[in-house]
Amino acid sequence: MGLLPNQDQSLVYAYPPDVIIGPTLLDIPAEEVFFFVIQTYITTCLQILLSKSVVTATYLHNEADPQDAVGRSLRPWKYAGQVIFTLCSVVPLFLGGGHAQGTYMRLIVAWASPVLLMLWIFAYQLLLLLPWTKTLLPIAAPTLYLWIVDTIALHRGTWSIELGTKLGIHVWPHLEIEEAVFFLITNTLIVWGSTAFDNAMAILDAFPEHFPVVPGMPSPILLLKGLFMSTADYDSARLAGLNNALIVLAKKSRSFYLASGVFSGRLRIDLILLYAFCRVADDLIDDAPSAKEADMWVKHFSHFLDTVFSAKSDRQSIDQALAPFPSEARSILVLLPSDKLSSAPLYSLLDGFRIDQRFFSEGSKENPPIKTFADLERYASCVAATIGELCLSLVYQHDPDPAASPETKLKCLTAGAEMGRALQYINIVRDVNTDAKVGRCYIPNEWFEQSALSSSEAEEKDILRHRKRILEIAFKMYAENRDAIEELPLYARSGIRVAVESYMEIGRVMRERIQQGKALDFAGGGKSGRASVPKSRRIRVGWKTMAGWRGSA
Structure with missing residues (x-):
């Protein structure tokens, strides 16, 4: 699976005509569209299942409270993540020097990093404090599964990365490094997005003095109000x-x-x-x-x-x-x-x-x-x-x-x-x-x-x-x-x-x-x-x- 599925050699990904059924959406084969839907569904279900036992509000912290040592310890990690994802968003744009080699990897990092930066800002407390079984496991398990399936597909020639656009590095035989990173990042986006939603719901549910009424399915505006609420306003005693x-x-x-x-x-x-x-x-x-x-x-x-x-x-x-x-x-x-x-x-x-x-x-x-x-x-x-x-x-x-x-x-x-x-x-x-x-x-x-x-x-x-x-x-x-x-x-x-x-x-x-x-x-x-x-x-x-x-x- 790839970012730019097309037979044009100026792009990075190709499908043999005899392996797709034909219908496309904006030149994207129906199979690829279905893959993104089913990948999102599988990874989201796993994240929800593994996180169901957690009372997410108990992982929120007031970073301005001098008595909240955990909250104060989060600040360096918060800023470090922001710097890393900002650099990852900008640096790939200046690499390559006009050469096609490595194009696919640069595109993956460039388009994903701004989204990861946004999700990090919205959910870094949960991403840092939740047990690894609630954050890393729902990323790792479907990623490993997709690596195995993709290895089989690449070996059979179901799709391929154009020779001039890849780095030529393999995680294991037939699994290109670009494919491995792509699946890892897309699953990370899914899990981090779900975690950011959980973070918003935790804030809305935990602080009735700030949000007196919370409907069963809050509006996007209400969710954003929760996410943009300063951690200094969190009720530490509650x-x-x-x-x-x-x-x-x-x-x-x-x-x-x-x-x-x-x-x-x-x-x-x-x-x-x-x-x-x-x-x-x-x-x-x-x-x-x-x-x-x-x-x-x-x-x-x-x-x-x-x-x-x-x-x-x-x-x-x-x-x-x-x-x-x-x-x-x-x-x-x-x-x-x-x-x-x-x-x-x-x-x-x-x-x-x-x-x-x-x-x-x-x-x-x-x-x-x-x-x-x-x-x-x-x-x-x-x-x-x-x-x-x-x-x-x-x-x-x-x-x-x-x-x-x-x-x-x-x-x-x-x-x-x-x-x-x-x-x-x-x-x-x-x-x-x-x-x-x-x-x-x-x-x-x-x-x-x-x-x-x-x-x-x-x-x-x-x-x-x-x-x-x-x-x-x-x-x-x-x-x-x-x-x-x-x-x-x-x-x-x-x-x-x-x-x-x-x-x-x-x-x-x-x-x-x-x-x-x-x-x-x-x-x-x-x-x-x-x-x-x-x-x-x-x-x-x-x-x-x-x-x-x-x-x-």
């Missing part, structure tokens, strides 16, 4: 908080972390911030060294919610409410999207944490917090149904095409709460042993009272039976409510489906082990020996789910 939230998510919930990659835009960011808030609250309260300190953290969170949902709330009062929290927690909590959420589910979440703390109060053995199944239902409603309701509230808040009727919204919100309870039951079944080590038991106490335990072996079988019972309840609730997912807004449907199915897969793993007569808790199965889903299986479930697959109930 970027740091988002990065901390993502770290919490990656460590504490692999299933939700996987599912978050299916969401996009501000919905994805707000879901990450919401879930990180819940995890920070759970960790500070759960890991408190004493019941007294845990109760203190509950009060701090309650005061924080009182403040952010108050009509008189301002930055000073919020800062005062955040003062007792660790710095990393503060950076996350301050970003809670409270303007898009109802306060009631968040207060209910704190009620769930209060139930947890009752396990450590005096007399808890005689009067346990989870006596009946109704107590378990209430607990699951507080700590999980609320999360389902909050997540779907954000889905509807960000819906780019809000056409759902109030009845459909109510149905989906109700089903979301039920699904949240089902997922919490999965979590309870998985964590029976780890919870027992810290003095908690979420299996209703009355179930044990109805059993006649005569030995430790009988007790173990009894616990397994109760776990199986809760697991069956979870799958029943899942089966009754999963159809509501298909009535959610289309843009968020796949993400919710992946979030649910990837967590239900933990339940399927446990159900398989029960059917095979294996222990539910096993060494190497995850943290503290808990049953978990292998990474390959989680990815496979995610792919199948996005294609519309629904797991077994």
Whole structure:
């Protein structure tokens, strides 16, 4: 493939007449036009696929912030790239001295370098900071493939470079250096162009104070406004908080972390911030060294919610409410999207944490917090149904095409709460042993009272039976409510489906082990020996789910 396909010997590229079908576009054979379309499609798809898991906004940096060492370190690289691509744009025009040899290489460098310069200016932060699998790999993989295919074509004589216009250097037999550079540069243009688009979208999504409204497909003018925004105007605190939230998510919930990659835009960011808030609250309260300190953290969170949902709330009062929290927690909590959420589910979440703390109060053995199944239902409603309701509230808040009727919204919100309870039951079944080590038991106490335990072996079988019972309840609730997912807004449907199915897969793993007569808790199965889903299986479930697959109930 080449720049100037024509039989004219003054040009650099030629096709034998018997290898093309005939139609042309501006003297370019239809085959060459099709090649550029299919190359762009393949490389772009690979770049999107490899970059989907990345929250691009976390790679943005304020280069004027003295506390942002990474941002300040980017400036020399930024200017170096600009100088290099400027020289590459100009120097080839003065080389050659009227000689045809090397014309093809000079043309490649001359026409590509100005575009590369523009893309570098627009996306250098991401190009320098993203993992190599998101930038170099989507360039290298299709380039190597096209080198191999082109080698075969050149060897067969499907096309050729005119003898007087090439350098005569080969990468390997039959692959001219010009062809190798051409494919490398065109794939670089494609990947850098996609990265520049991602950079624009990240800026628009990350800074609502600068861009209050961002449509699902922003206009070119809006994208350019994002790209031309000075990095000195980036909100460093917001970027740091988002990065901390993502770290919490990656460590504490692999299933939700996987599912978050299916969401996009501000919905994805707000879901990450919401879930990180819940995890920070759970960790500070759960890991408190004493019941007294845990109760203190509950009060701090309650005061924080009182403040952010108050009509008189301002930055000073919020800062005062955040003062007792660790710095990393503060950076996350301050970003809670409270303007898009109802306060009631968040207060209910704190009620769930209060139930947890009752396990450590005096007399808890005689009067346990989870006596009946109704107590378990209430607990699951507080700590999980609320999360389902909050997540779907954000889905509807960000819906780019809000056409759902109030009845459909109510149905989906109700089903979301039920699904949240089902997922919490999965979590309870998985964590029976780890919870027992810290003095908690979420299996209703009355179930044990109805059993006649005569030995430790009988007790173990009894616990397994109760776990199986809760697991069956979870799958029943899942089966009754999963159809509501298909009535959610289309843009968020796949993400919710992946979030649910990837967590239900933990339940399927446990159900398989029960059917095979294996222990539910096993060494190497995850943290503290808990049953978990292998990474390959989680990815496979995610792919199948996005294609519309629904797991077994």
